[in-house]
Amino acid sequence: MSVDSIVVLGVNHKTAPVAIREQLAFSGDIQIPLRKLMGIPHCVECCFLSTCNRVEVIFTSSRPDDAIRGVRGFLFENSSISEEEAIHYTFLHQGQEAIIHLFRVASSLDSMIVGEPQILGQLKDAFRDASEGHATGAILNRLMHKSFSVAKRIRTETNIGSSAVSISYAAVELAKKIFGELKGKKVMLVGAGEMAELAAEHLINQGVGGVVVANRTLDRAVKLARRFNGSAVALTELVEQLEGVDILISSTGAPGLILTRDDVKPVMRQRKNKPLFLIDIAVPRDLDPELNKLDNVYLYDIDDLTSVVEGNKAERDKEAGKAERIVAEETLKFLQWLESMQVSPTIIALRQKVEALRDRELARTFLQLKELPEKEKRSVEILAASLVNKLIHDPMLFLKAECPPEEKQQRLALFRQMFGLDQHLPSRKDSDETR
Secondary structure, X not given: OOHHHEEEEEEEOOOOOHHHHHHHOOOOXXXXXXXXXXXXXXXXXXXXXXXXXXXXXXXXXXXXXXXHHHHHHHHHOOOOOOHHHHHHHOEEEEOHHHHHHHHHHHOOOOOOOOOOOHHHHHHHHHHHHHHHOOOOOHHHHHHHHHHHHHHHHHHHHOOOOOOOOOHHHHHHHHHHHHXXXXXXXXXXXXXXXXXXXXXXXXXXXXXXXXXEEEEOOHHHHXXXXXXXXXXXXXXXXXXXXXXXXXXXXXXXXXXOOOEOHHHHHHHHHHOOOOOEEEEEOOOOOOEOHHHHHOOOEEEEEHHHHHHHHHHHHHHHHHHHXXXXXXXXXXXXXXXXXXXXXXXXXXXXXXXXXXHHHHHHHHHHHHHHOOOOOHXXXXXXXXXXXXXXXXXXXXXXXXXXXXXXXXXXXXXXHHHHHHOOOOOOOOOHHHHHHXX
């Protein structure tokens, strides 16, 4: 199978808005779309990836042009989108471009947030489902496993995932700088802003000891607290709760400050000046900027977090350059393996043909030399085998030599034509029957 038989077709956050992507997103038994894909004419192997930011089909085909139309039709069959619009919203990568794309997806170089780790797990799940559904074979099995090893190598050899590039994660990074380790620390969420929730999720992943949610609407506070296995309090209890928390994340819609320096100063005496980390993600601000003047109080607002993110993006872009070089290197390695898969059947066919011819000619010779002793017959057989090996040595080197994929295809076609490998080959059985 040639490199052009490998195709990736789909939509992602770069090619289509969420209104389009959500029409294609799939939930339920993943074996249903896999069976549909395998039923498309000329689709040999396939893997189906569906996330909030991308819906992609990785497949191999004996006739790619025909299969591409079928796969695109499958993606949009339950949408209200016309065929012309579908072509506009989809991307198509074939051959080497498809391999590079998959390696970049696995390594999160193609993600909205470069370096995020979730996509690799999603891709592994997609491959496991395809494998369990017997939708993959030799080519995709090798390609998918290679994409996982490329992602692992990039994580190991670069720092692409080490710097925060989202507001919520930047807050966690700053908290770790202040406290060192976050295990056992208590977090208070004030308000119900999305970024505050995301920051809380990141903090919980770091092993914080507990979560308290304060909100104007107590029902909302209870629901959110239940999500984090925490407790809920009224917003009026905010100041008295400060004595027992280490980190506060505020994201309310209040028109003015909800916590001032005068509120916190007496609390710090009660806390015996134990560090208090305050994150103000609200616009307008919830927390008094004067809080930063209190000893052991560390206040960061949205602008502080944004500057952290921008600095980290520059660092991550630098690391992304290193990652792209690894992708290019690993792509060449996979192409070499694919070439060997193409070359091996031709080499086997050549050896089978010349050995069959050798056996046939030896049989004819031995029929004429019936009185030849067995020792001399063995010497003739060794001579014939040696001649065959020497004669095909250079042609095999020619076939194995490195060259561009297009030239490799031309060499294979020329080689098979020169040696008549697509004609009927005399088998060993044929040769035996002439003895």
